[in-house]
Amino acid sequence: MSEHEKRRPVGRVKEVTSLSNPLVKDIKALALKKFRDQNNAFMAEGLKLVIDALDLGWEIRTLIFAKAGRGNAAVEKVAARTVAAGGDVLEVSEKVLSSITRRDNPQMVVGVFTQRLVPLKDIRPARGDVWVALDRVRDPGNLGTVIRTVDAVGAKGVILVGDTTDPFSLETVRATMGSIFAVPVAKTSVEAFLAWRKGFPGLVAGTHLKGAVDYRSVDFSDKPVLLMMGNEQQGLPDDLAQNCDRLLRIPQAGRADSLNLAVATGVMLFEIRRGALSLEAPAP
Amino acid sequence: MSEHEKRRPVGRVKEVTSLSNPLVKDIKALALKKFRDQNNAFMAEGLKLVIDALDLGWEIRTLIFAKAGRGNAAVEKVAARTVAAGGDVLEVSEKVLSSITRRDNPQMVVGVFTQRLVPLKDIRPARGDVWVALDRVRDPGNLGTVIRTVDAVGAKGVILVGDTTDPFSLETVRATMGSIFAVPVAKTSVEAFLAWRKGFPGLVAGTHLKGAVDYRSVDFSDKPVLLMMGNEQQGLPDDLAQNCDRLLRIPQAGRADSLNLAVATGVMLFEIRRGALSLEAPAP
Numbered sequence: 001m002s003e004h005e006k007r008r009p010v011g012r013v014k015e016v017t018s019l020s021n022p023l024v025k026d027i028k029a030l031a032l033k034k035f036r037d038q039n040n041a042f043m044a045e046g047l048k049l050v051i052d053a054l055d056l057g058w059e060i061r062t063l064i065f066a067k068a069g070r071g072n073a074a075v076e077k078v079a080a081r082t083v084a085a086g087g088d089v090l091e092v093s094e095k096v097l098s099s100i101t102r103r104d105n106p107q108m109v110v111g112v113f114t115q116r117l118v119p120l121k122d123i124r125p126a127r128g129d130v131w132v133a134l135d136r137v138r139d140p141g142n143l144g145t146v147i148r149t150v151d152a153v154g155a156k157g158v159i160l161v162g163d164t165t166d167p168f169s170l171e172t173v174r175a176t177m178g179s180i181f182a183v184p185v186a187k188t189s190v191e192a193f194l195a196w197r198k199g200f201p202g203l204v205a206g207t208h209l210k211g212a213v214d215y216r217s218v219d220f221s222d223k224p225v226l227l228m229m230g231n232e233q234q235g236l237p238d239d240l241a242q243n244c245d246r247l248l249r250i251p252q253a254g255r256a257d258s259l260n261l262a263v264a265t266g267v268m269l270f271e272i273r274r275g276a277l278s279l280e281a282p283a284p
Numbered sequence: 285m286s287e288h289e290k291r292r293p294v295g296r297v298k299e300v301t302s303l304s305n306p307l308v309k310d311i312k313a314l315a316l317k318k319f320r321d322q323n324n325a326f327m328a329e330g331l332k333l334v335i336d337a338l339d340l341g342w343e344i345r346t347l348i349f350a351k352a353g354r355g356n357a358a359v360e361k362v363a364a365r366t367v368a369a370g371g372d373v374l375e376v377s378e379k380v381l382s383s384i385t386r387r388d389n390p391q392m393v394v395g396v397f398t399q400r401l402v403p404l405k406d407i408r409p410a411r412g413d414v415w416v417a418l419d420r421v422r423d424p425g426n427l428g429t430v431i432r433t434v435d436a437v438g439a440k441g442v443i444l445v446g447d448t449t450d451p452f453s454l455e456t457v458r459a460t461m462g463s464i465f466a467v468p469v470a471k472t473s474v475e476a477f478l479a480w481r482k483g484f485p486g487l488v489a490g491t492h493l494k495g496a497v498d499y500r501s502v503d504f505s506d507k508p509v510l511l512m513m514g515n516e517q518q519g520l521p522d523d524l525a526q527n528c529d530r531l532l533r534i535p536q537a538g539r540a541d542s543l544n545l546a547v548a549t550g551v552m553l554f555e556i557r558r559g560a561l562s563l564e565a566p567a568p
């Protein structure tokens with residue numbers, strides 16, 4: 001359990017091999033929401049992800065890379081960018097990296113970033129914009145997958161309503177496959193959401209098992225659209241359903257009485273964006 | 285750690301409170317693929333699921349229920365059906381149930397069932413039938429969600445090609461939300477699959493990032509359709525892609541270069557079944 005730090009000529013690179021190193025302990029603590037919130041920070045894995053995040057202007061606090069990354073030009077470049085941004089760089093053993101990411105075969109690079117949410121009041125949808133509001137979403141994988149899908153269809157962002165799973169958990173960030181850095185996310189109470197919704201200048205559509213309208217029968221073009229999705233257990237509660245302009249239903253066959261939340265959201269989003277997406281001219 | 289068994293007047297109900305009870309150990313071992321394969325068995329959680337499974341003719345080997353279920357009419361009825369089918373019934377402590385299901389708040393009822401796969405040679409698609417072939421799917425949640433979606437759209441079943449995650453793992457079964465009992469699943473090698481595919485009497489469509497054809501531009505009606513999906517890491521490999529009649533692409537915007545596998549499969553399936561699904565007349 002020898003522990004040592006030494007300055008590397010390249011910059012401020014600390015070398016860490018001990019699981020009990022206090023820097024490592026602080027990063028590992030980010031697995032818990034309490035510490036993520038206290039530090040307003042979160043972790044993301046993967047060299048490409050970290051580069052994308054920096055390119056998109058996210059604030060990096062710490063770059064952690066495996067010994068195997070030493071000498072890798074891309075890793076050295078990201079390390080230099082981290083130092084230039086005032087962040088720390090840690091070179092760690094694979095054991096430490098596994099421990100931080102809770103994985104047997106960890107990625108070579110992990111970044112610790114400052115959390116960033118968009119304030120609800122700053123969301124002012126324009127024509128063609130699509131936003132997704134998720135009511136009390138519970139499953140980190142579902143949330144991450146919805147964020148990823150929002151990115152894929154070119155929708156504008158996600159509004160988390162009520163008590164939801166944390167968008168900055170390791171599992172959610174993983175499921176976004178990097179889209180956490182590209183897709184604006186807002187968090188709000190039901191009350192604040194309903195107040196904001198009153199000013200929404202377009203169509204507010206809820207997906208509802210009791211909806212009488214086929215989701216394919218609505219014209220979503222030429223206006224902002226807010227898609228409201230209920231959570232995994234209950235679907236949209238009454239207070240939210242009553243504030244939709246339309247309650248839409250996805251027709252189903254067979255004995256399953258509901259789709260997975262991320263699949264249902266994906267099917268809705270591809271329908272809403274049906275006219276905007278094409279192979280010839282990808283929508284902005 | 286007191287352990288005791290006693291016969292209940294109602295039937296062959298064994299009462300178990302010890303984690304070291306051999307029956308409990310055997311059931312817990314089903315968390316591992318090795319033991320599931322050895323015993324040709326798997327676990328499913330939830331009273332409604334177990335009832336559905338029995339109604340669909342699945343063979344139950346053991347019913348486990350929490351003490352809280354004693355006297356519950358539905359639980360007693362399922363217990364009687366299990367005994368009538370020659371299965372065992374265990375009444376266990378919540379601690380034991382948590383341990384079996386690896387959950388803090390377990391369902392009240394767990395069933396151990398005999399695995400059942402459909403032989404590939406028995407799949408003879410008719411007009412309108414839709415099958416999904418998944419190439420080396422890795423994520424249990426994705427596989428379970430695809431099985432659930434296949435059920436929801438009224439497709440016929442899932443063919444697992446190559447080395448895939450186990451359809452009978454606890455995580456996959458959970459994600460199917462009961463559809464594991466309703467959706468036929470086949471497992472096969474690439475070679476056997478390609479041989480079978482030669483006789484497929486309809487359209488074989490692969491989803492491919494390099495596909496030149498918009499997935500919405502194809503007529504899927506009036507014929508059997510086989511949808512081939514690549515895995516989470518690589519998309520369709522060449523040997524499978526070359527055996528598709530059409531390589532289709534889902535147009536995307538934004539910086540995400542791919543959709544989650546279960547979402548992409550869902551979007552494809554709702555397109556393929558677009559004409560068959562409606563709110564007025566749910567398809568058979």
Ligand SMILES: [Co+2]
Pocket residue numbers: 015017
């Ligand atoms: Co050293």
Ligand SMILES: [Co+2]
Pocket residue numbers: 288299301
């Ligand atoms: Co007792």
